[in-house]
Amino acid sequence: MHELYLVESVLNIVQDYAVKQEFKKVNSIVLSFGRLSCIDPKSLQFAFEVQAKETPAENAALQFKILPAVIHCFSCGRDLELDIYEGTCPRCKGEEVMLVGGTEELQIIEMDVD
C-alpha cells in the first residue's frame, strides 16, 4: 500500500529534475532499498505504471538494487547475508545477533534520460 506514496514521491523528484535539467523523457530509473524495508518491487512497479502516465517517466524501466539483510552474530562472530530475518543466526543458531543492514529506505540512485 505504501508503494503508492513512495511512487508519488519518486515522480515528484523526477519532475523536479526534468525541469532543472531540461529533459523530456526518462528511459530508466535505478532505485535502491533494503530487503527488510517491506517494499514490494511488484507493487512498486504496478503503482509506477499507473501513476507515471502522462509524465516524463511514462514507460520508464525501473531497476531495483535490493540491499541484503545482514546480521552480525556474536556467537560465531560472523557477518551473514540473509533472505529472511528470524532473530537467530542461520549458521550456528545463536540468538545473540545484531541486524546491521536491510532496512535502508528507498532511494533514487540514477536515471537515464533524453
Next chain:
Amino acid sequence: MKVTVVKNVLAANDRIAAENRALFDKNGVYVINLMSSPGAGKTTLVEKTILALQNRYRIAVIEGDIQDTYDADRIAALNIPVVQINTGGACHIDGNMIRESLPAFDLALIDLLICENVGNLVCPAEFKIGENAKVMILSAPEGADKPAKYPLIFQESSVMVINKIDLFPYVDFDLAKAKRDALSINKELQIFEVSCKTGAGLDDWIKWLTDRIDDFKKPRV
C-alpha cells in the same frame, strides 16, 4: 544521458517534518508519534497517559484514523483538545498532514502533543512528522515474531510498549523472543511491559515520559 541523483525518496517529507520540529521547539511542545498494528491499544494508552498526566502538563492529541471519529471522540470526552486528521485512506500520517492540522491548536499552550498514527506496522515507520520520539506498541495477541518481520518500526522507535500482558495466560506470546529480537534491531530501545486494562506497568512508562518532557522543557544555558 545518465543523471546521478542519490536522494532519499521521502526527502520532501523529511524537510516538512524538520519544519514542524522547529515550530514545536520554538513553542516547547514535546511530540510523540504513537504507532502500532490496528487494535494494539494506542487510543487506550493515550487515554491512560492523559489521566496520569493531565494535571501536570497541557496535553493535546492528533488522531490519524482512516475515517471514523471514534478515537477522537474518546479523547474529546477527557476535555483534551483533539484534531482528527483525515488521512484520505492513507495508511500513515505524514509531515504535511501534521502541518495542516496545527492551526487548530495554540502551540504555545501545549506541553505534550500525542499523535496517534494509523494502525499499521509498515508505512508509519517511514514517514517522519517532526516528533521527539516514536513510540510503538506491540500487543501480546499479535505474536512475538513481529520485530523480525517488521524491523524498521522497531529500529525507528525509541520505545516499545508491550501491551495486554494481562492476556499472557491466554495467548502464546514468547516475551523473551520479542524483547531479544527487538533489541537485536535497536539496542537503545526502551521496553515497557504493561496492561492498559489492569494498569500494570504503566507507572514505568509514565515515569519515562515525564523525564523526557521535563528534560526537554528544561531551560538551556
